[in-house]
Amino acid sequence: METFQPSTNLHPLIAQRRSSRLMDPQRPVEIWKIRLLLEAARSAPSSNNLQPWRYLVFDERDPEALQKARECLTPGNQRWANRAPVLILAIAEEIRPDGHPNPKALHDLGLANENLILQAIALGLNVRPMGGFDADKARHAFNIPTGYTPVIMLAIGYPAENLEGIPEDILEKEQSPRLRLPLAAIAFEGTWGQPFSQLEMTPSSPFTNPIPTENRGC
Numbered sequence: 001m002e003t004f005q006p007s008t009n010l011h012p013l014i015a016q017r018r019s020s021r022l023m024d025p026q027r028p029v030e031i032w033k034i035r036l037l038l039e040a041a042r043s044a045p046s047s048n049n050l051q052p053w054r055y056l057v058f059d060e061r062d063p064e065a066l067q068k069a070r071e072c073l074t075p076g077n078q079r080w081a082n083r084a085p086v087l088i089l090a091i092a093e094e095i096r097p098d099g100h101p102n103p104k105a106l107h108d109l110g111l112a113n114e115n116l117i118l119q120a121i122a123l124g125l126n127v128r129p130m131g132g133f134d135a136d137k138a139r140h141a142f143n144i145p146t147g148y149t150p151v152i153m154l155a156i157g158y159p160a161e162n163l164e165g166i167p168e169d170i171l172e173k174e175q176s177p178r179l180r181l182p183l184a185a186i187a188f189e190g191t192w193g194q195p196f197s198q199l200e201m202t203p204s205s206p207f208t209n210p211i212p213t214e215n216r217g218c
């Protein structure tokens, strides 16, 4: 693993995104922003345009449901995620409307989630995905039907301004470097194991929108 030092050509949203746990419990997230996150998710590509993503939103408008969602989290996640004013449960539709399994459902839900996350970062919010929750408990608590699988809980909130009350070990984790496998370990070309040959990034000018309109297919 190595410390992730993004190229200056990487889009700032991608370069700067981190899954911060430091949420401001006092500052609710405006409902129009939550709606925009869902719109971002909805716009994702999907296999056969099946759109196998579903979202369940929990926030201050229904404190009882928010509390039930918090109780689905593992104790380790509750330690910081209980400060998040919004939780969103991301659910995959793993059975297609025609009754056959959709083997790409989890993939497509992931695409939609990343859209949601990047939109949230663009709005100044923090998001941290959590696999650490009891999916069966969530299924029963929120009447999620068969064929739909609760996959990830997203904790969302404004960045904490006041760090009081946040456990020391969590603050320490937040300081840790962003680690990634080297590009050479994940990118091959031609055949498995043959390293991608252009490992050095060029050019290295600061980010400007590099995508010409004519290349966007619109």
Ligand SMILES: Cc1cc2nc3c(=O)[nH]c(=O)nc-3n(C[C@H](O)[C@H](O)[C@H](O)COP(=O)(O)O)c2cc1C
Residues within 6 Å of the ligand: 017, 018, 019, 020, 077, 128, 129, 130, 131, 132, 133, 152, 178
């Ligand atoms: C599918 C998935 C499950 C995750 N589950 C948890 C979790 O239960 N608790 C937690 O604190 N972080 C969780 N994370 C956050 C990852 O630990 C985090 O994304 C990873 O360490 C990389 O850090 P970064 O997102 O800040 O770059 C999860 C992330 C993903 C994508």
